[in-house]
Amino acid sequence: MAQSERRQEQERVNEVIDVIGEKVEKITGKKSNVKQGIVDLRKNFWDDVTVNLDENDDVYETQASIKQQAELLSERERRHGQMTKELKTLSRLQDTPYFGRIDFREEDERRSEALYIGIGSLMDAQNEDFLIYDWRAPVSSMYYDYAPGPSKYTSMDGEVRGNMTLKRQFIIREGKIKGMFDTGLTIGDSLLQAVLGGKASSQMKSIVATIQKEQNQIIRNESDRYLIVQGAAGSGKTSAALQRVAFLLYRYRKTLRSDNMMLFSPNPLFSSFISSVLPELGEENVVQTTFKDFIKDRVGNDLQLENPFDQTESCLTMIDDEQLKIRTAGIRFKASLAYRDLIDQLLETLKSKNMIFRNITFRDQVIVSKEEISNYFYALPNDQTILNRLEQVRDWLLRRLAAFSKRERKEDWVLEEAELLDKSDYASIFEKLQQQKQFSQETFDDYDREEQLLRKIVMNRRMKKMRRKVKQLDFVNCQKVYSELFYQHYADDVVPSHWDTICKSTRMRFEEGDCPWEDAVPYLYMKEKIQGRKGNQEIRHLIIDEAQDYSPAQLAYLQAAFPRCRMTILGDMNQAIYAQSLNSDTMLSEHLYKPEEVKKLTLLRSYRSTKEIMNFARAIVPDGGQIEPFDRSGKLPEWIDTSDELEKSALILEKIAAFKQNGFETFALIGKTMKECREAYRLIKDKTDVKLITQATYQFDKGFIIIPTYLAKGIEFDAAIIYDASSANYSRESEQTIFYTACTRAMHELVLLSNGEPSPFLNRIPTEHYLRT
Ligand SMILES: Nc1ncnc2c1ncn2[C@@H]1O[C@H](COP(=O)(O)OP(=O)(O)OP(=O)(O)O)[C@@H](O)[C@H]1O
DSSP states (O other): OOHHHHHHHHHHHHHHHHHHHHHHHHHHHHHHHHHHHHHHHHHTTTTOOOOSSSSSHHHHHHHHHHHHHHHHHHHHHHHHHHHHHHHHHHHHHHHHHOSEEEEETTTTTSOOOOEESSSOEEEEETTEEEEETTTTTGGGGGHHHHEEEEEEEEETTTTEEEEEEEEEEEEEETTTTEEOOOOOOOOOOHHHHHHSSOOOOOOOOOOOHHHHHHHHHHHTSSSEEEEEEEOOOTSSSSHHHHHHHHHHHHTHHHHHHHHGEEEEESSHHHHHHHHHHHHTTOOOOOEEEEEEHHHHHHHSSSSSSHHHHHHHHHHHHOOOOOHHHHHHHHHHHHTHHHHHHHHHHHHHHHHHHHHOOEEEETTTTTEHHHHHHHHHHSSSSTTHHHHHHHHHHHHHHHHHHHHHHHHHTHHHHHHHHTSOOOOOHHHHHHHHHHHHTTOEEEEEEHHHHHHHHHHHHHHHHHHHHHHHHHHHTTOOOOOHHHHHGGGGGGOTSSTTTTHHHHHHHHHHHHTTTEEOOOHHHHHHHHHHHOOOOOOOOSSOEEEEEGGGGHHHHHHHHHHHHHHHOOOOOEEEEGGGGGGGTSOOOOOTOOOGGGGGGEEEEEOOOEOOOOOHHHHHHHHHHHGGOEEOOSSOOOOOOEEEEOOOOHHHHHHOOOOOOOOTTOOOEEHHHHHHHHHHHHHHHHTTTTTOOOEOOTOOOOOOOOOOEEHHHHHTTTEEEEEEEEEEOOOOOOOHHHHHHHHHHTTTEEEEEEEEESSSOOOOOGGGGGGGGSSOO
């Protein structure tokens, strides 16, 4: 490319940066005025409000006046917030004003126009022309979708066709052009090479400058309620999902806010890993949670909920094959819609019998017995829904409680407790009586009234919790009702083998107040069908990452919990590491959705790892041949046999030292289970600086960590060492996906240690794809 052209481009960059500087100055000035306005308004809020409470009309006027003043204040605060956001974007543009340029000649136009694309848009000083187009603007889509030649985009007024005469990429840092390439079909492999060859970090980066065409389809999809993305490890699913969030926030900026979107991530570590992407794109983070936290919130404190990681750990460390078979059969059955049908059958039965209630007790005395409640419930007409009838029971119970409270108030213990009430309670009663103008200096009557009020306070306080529980329909014993499922008889072809054993262990766990993870969603489904629960109307878009970990029952539950939602569902069946997903339907199964509402896209190109690592890893999984590694070279994966512990720890330390020497910054020793990770940690913790990652770790920094596969999901490292790739560890079918997931965490180097006979998965991998020492 001619030097003169680069000079011209640099001159344009300089001009744009000047305009940005002027805008920054202008907005900063305005912002400080707005700020002063806010301070003044807050200080003098009441000066400008007319307060008059004499007559009804005056009260309304006062209210209107306060409202007007509050609106003025919040309008200014909103403007201030907007200016802060604008300044943040401008400051980013000052460093890197844009990353792309396309020259586009519209049909019927004689000249082509140069359009520059960056992370935010910028108008010229006269606010007439765009100096930079936001990457999310309709016209910018051509940058991602087309090579030079005929191209088109959809504007507000319809389709615009034309010819792209140039497509150019820039690397601009601190206002200086560091690189500039004219590109062909895909967005500059050279730029992508540079980006992917860089170091991993403890925080994911945005990919706006190098979004690929197939990723752009995910990002800009607007037509489908459920967008499913099945993508190979490292194909950019999470990246595309986050840029999609930014796109939707831009596209629907008038109606959609970041708190209307929710992202389900696989673990807290992942949440922190991705948390800087949206702010980097000038957007606020969306609501983030893990499915476990979401469910735990809903289960409440009635039951001790098992953690899904503990479930996985317990399955993976189970030595007895028969025991594992039974637990897995239970997990998989309870994740299916067939099991939900059994719950529906139970719910049907409950309309006429078997509903189980709790006694309503007070100070060890039964006020209303469960039998009485049951009789009242079943005496109500059974053409009404269960919820409807329970609401009537609730009202009846509240009346009974009120009558009881009135009676009980007279008891001696109430007065005894009243004497222990706070001074402030006495003061408030005194005030109340005075207000009622009933307190006339020390008369017998007044003391009597005071005592009544004190007794009332005691009873109200004592009964508050019980009343709340009744209002929440908590007089139904949902745990026991759910356990009923495990006392029923079903045809053999309905339930899995070993059903009796599954029933026994589930009953036992519920009796102890535990809720196994596989029962959590079915239990909630049943409980909410009985007690009712309103869906969340606030959240309008759900993004579900690692969706292969979600069962059909969990999907149905989420659909009911978020009835208005659209969903972006991303996952990889080859990384299904939970027992429920093995050879079963998951949230990625298209047929679980209405055909007209769902679209499935597939990403086959993998960007994270070198082609050597990906060639190795893809040979592990059955359809791995379809995965296309990105053409970036590195070392062959190395498989090292070592059975001696001392030798093993020396090897790990040697490898870590070599990684550091290579300039790598993040490296992980990956274990199959937490048990294995603790073992590895004990082996080397005194010899080097290393951190053990557990379920409770919410963040990780650069350096050396030890982590189990299920917590490393979605995360990447410069280099990874698989701690024990022996056949004892990785040979079952269910372990194949864990092994693949672990290997695909490495960007640049992969080392596998095996203790004894190597995993049979190694036999699937052509020998030229790794070094064996
Ligand atoms: N278009 C792109 N430009 C630059 N980097 C990209 C692009 N697409 C993906 N990457 C990089 O590839 C790596 C993997 O991306 P990401 O984590 O989004 O993949 P994934 O499909 O979610 O992976 P996994 O399923 O293994 O968790 C990240 O480092 C990401 O920045």
